[in-house]
Amino acid sequence: MDLQFDPGSFKDPDGRIFEYQGNIYRTLSASAAERMRARVADGTLAALIDQGLLIDSELVGASDVGLADADLGETVMRHARIPVLTYPSEWSFDMLRDAALVTLDLLQQGLERDLMLKDATAFNVAFHDGRMKFFDTLSIDDYTEGAPWDGYAQFCREFLFPLMLTSYRGIEFQPWLRGSLSGIPVRTFARLLSLREKLRGPVVKHVVLQAKLDRSFADTDTEMRSSFKTMKFSKPMIVANVAGLSKTLRKLSYEAGDSVWGDYASSHSYSAEDATTKRQFVDQAVDHLSPSTVVDLGGNIGDYSFLVAPKVDRVLCVDIDPACINTLYRRIRDGGPTNVVPIVGDLLNPTPALGWNLTERRDLFERIRSESFFALALVHHLAIGGNVPLPRVVETLHRIAPSGVVEWVDKQDAMVQRMLRNRTDVFADYTWDVFRTELERRFNIVKTVETHDGARRLCLLEPR
């Protein structure tokens, strides 16, 4: 039987994700199946799904879906498919904050029903259908009276501290979360803050004191867990902590002070005529190629992604600038097309494979491969900004998708001139002829259109 278990789903002995005949399932241990049946019976799952907090999930009989011989027990859980899973290091500020708020909301509602989340990792949440949704149903566990919230420190490391780092210090959190799958440790984070920041109320509580206690007692052999019951630690204390965290998160502001691209839409070099030409070209290219999936590389705030979203199943909009992706996410959240997936990603240094055996989290290219790509006003950033030779640029574009639209930006273009203003021009091979030759090695150039008085060229590329 061809069951493909997700290599990143192995930590919870209660169940693993697998794919079978195009559907996504989760195995359930006997106790997990019992718990989930109870959650279905008392309406918890339905309520969370209806509110958009939890991904669509249902219990199905293993034999009813052709899994009778798979030795998986009587019941499995079927989930909605998340076509492209993105990771916290690829989210923008508001995406991580919304993921945090979804987690807290779920926990708060769970506590009202005597339930608990047994962990609080950001990897339990995914961007799906235009919003952040929780998908690790097995994290929903029974609440034991008197027990603490075990996920609190993890919540701080993976949500609160990265968001505080960006909000208070103006340092984007993405590289930090790419560097560590378990977030920012409390003692590390405490060292990153200035005295002024350490005087803020939430920082005193969640950072300074937590770090101090951790530093003082992490190496003791003392078992502390039993103290919670003894001290009559109770649910309202967790509820109060969760409410406080929620309030703190909502108050964090995001100012993209150093964003190069946040204001690109109003500062780019397109005349109204060129902009119209470009939009028409892209629109017609999608009609011609009729791809079901598009990846918009260097997609900025998603103007071209939005343009073609109604014509395709899915658009992945990848941009290096977290501020742009944040704007894009807000546009989607505020009523934009829900089949656009915002991704913070650097093509010169894409998210690598990460975690256990390098299979726990998959690399960016493996996840964004599509039927067509857009590489609009991108090639000069890779070739001149990143010193990547044109043949390699074209090779990588082809690796990502077999067809697409690429924009050539000539050396005489104002943007390229600005990139070269303080450097030696070592780019003798950066010419349209070289680029065209490389394109023709891997694609069929269907048509080209010039803009910017010939300084730029749009190319429609078919599979060769």
Next chain:
Amino acid sequence: MVSFMRLNLTHVLINKHSKSPGFAVGRFPLRVLIAACGLVTLSSPAHAYIDPGTGGMLLQLLLGGVAGVLVIGKLYWLRIKEAFQNIFGGGADSEESKDSNSETGN
């Protein structure tokens, strides 16, 4: 093999005349306050799916109010006491007490 000492405040409360140096805190006001709170439930720890983290657990106790503050105070007190015992030759007793209150895990 890892041995660990369990901090059980009920134990402190009930064993007023304990000879165990680890819990012999006769003049410490903690037990009086706890007694006033009526916290005498014996408990067995439920295990967490993930490591809740020392700082994360203790902070929740602290945010939990007076009783939590007392637990933290107790932990600091034990630490000070241990330091004194190490300086004034009580280290051997302390080890013995640790063993007598220990559980063995792996």
